[in-house]
Amino acid sequence: MAGTGRASGGVEAAPASQQGMRRQNLAVVMGAVAAHGPLSRADVAGQTGLTRPAVSSLVDELIARRALTEAETAPSGRVGRPGRALALNDRGPAGLGLEIGVAHLAACVVDLRGAPRVWRRVEQANAGRPAGQVLAEAAALGAEAESEAAVLGLWVAGRVMAVPGVVPDGPGGLVANAPNLGWQTVRPADHWPDPDAVPEPENEANLGALAEQRQQGRPAETFVHVSAEAGIGAALVLGGRLFRGARGFAGELGHLPVHPEGPPCPCGARGCLEQYAGEAAVLREAGLAGAGDPVALLTRRARAGDAATLRALDRAGRALGLALASAVNLIDPDALVLGGAYAELADWLLPPVRAELAARVTVRPWPPEAVRPSALGRRGPVLGAAWSTVHRIISDPAQLPAF
Secondary structure: OOOOOHHHHHOEEOOOHHHHHHHHHHHHHHHHHHHOOOHHHHHHHHHHHHHHHHHHHHHHHHHHHHOOOEEEOOOOOOOOOOEEEEOOOOOEEEEEEEEOOEEEEEEEEEEEEOEEEEEEEEEEEOOOHHHHHHHHHHHHHHHHHHHHHHHHHOEEEEEEEEEEOEEEOOOOOOOOEOOOOOEEEEHHHHOOOOOOOEEEEEEEHHHHHHHHHHHHOOOOOOOOEEEEEEOOOEEEEEEEEEEEEOOOOOOOEEEHHHOOOOOOOOOOOOOEOHHHHOOOHHHHHHHHHOOOHHHHHHHHHOOOHHHHHHHHHHHHHHHHHHHHHHHHHHOOOOOEEOOOOHOOOOHHHHHHHHHHHHHHHOOOOOHHHHHHEOOOOHHHHHHHHHHHHHHHHHHHHHOOOOO
């Protein structure tokens, strides 16, 4: 919270300006309605400790910024006349999430309540194609989603794009390396047709983890979120905060060696997890081609009891459990979450994953149910991308224009 205090190094911090305090209080009111709404103005005052005149002024500004709406009446829980109900506006600012996968493009628009209002997904091969071409197609898909959202009374206030690669900390919107796409040092802004609508790139595993955190409603949980498409990515959330590593490269679980003398990996090492639990490795072990939707193909074959497919998924689950046992012993998380394709294959992956964890996590309690599939499945990254904008707006609604 803003105010007086002591900054690092023992330097006395300057008092917050009146404008800064108002900005902070707008966020307080917005957060109260987001967490507990619908609320009357009197209820907001009770929730926040702000005076009723202050709440009224702040609410009026949030309505002018189209962040809140006020319905006719609502019971207040207080003695007296019912108040008017404040709620997050479902016909106002929205977040656009985009995703560039190895074999698909996706777009999603969510309103301030976090509800998805527009979905787009196109199955297409993106690996090895020019980055500019793929980004132009993603931009066109995003523009379609924004146009449909506008018909619903929504306007996009921010754009975030999930990519299966390394996105270092710092300004510039750089995708440093996306090996499964064949990208090196790509800046989306250099290829985006509309310079005013360039999305902020972010690692897809990180966004999947943030989506899982929001979906579960456990803001302080420590967990590892692991997902797979062509490659394997992981994200580490510590006490509710995403851990990126010293330079933004944390989460390369797919290149953790599970069998040091195993087959060579394109990364240059041997025996990496991706060579056992990556999509190509599972399909190869099952004797299947990767045409169409590989996850749907594996699911159908596994449900039919195909022996080769079941063996391949068991092998993948044991390798994954071996890698995750190291993560559990190192960081002591509350949970391990299987997201993306792993969530859709969880019926067959969870038993061998849990068996490996039971055999290898022996110095601390570890209940089997601490490994869970994500309910979001393959939608997690694009939802996390869209929800990122909503989170920023609720945390700082003063960024919105006033109408």
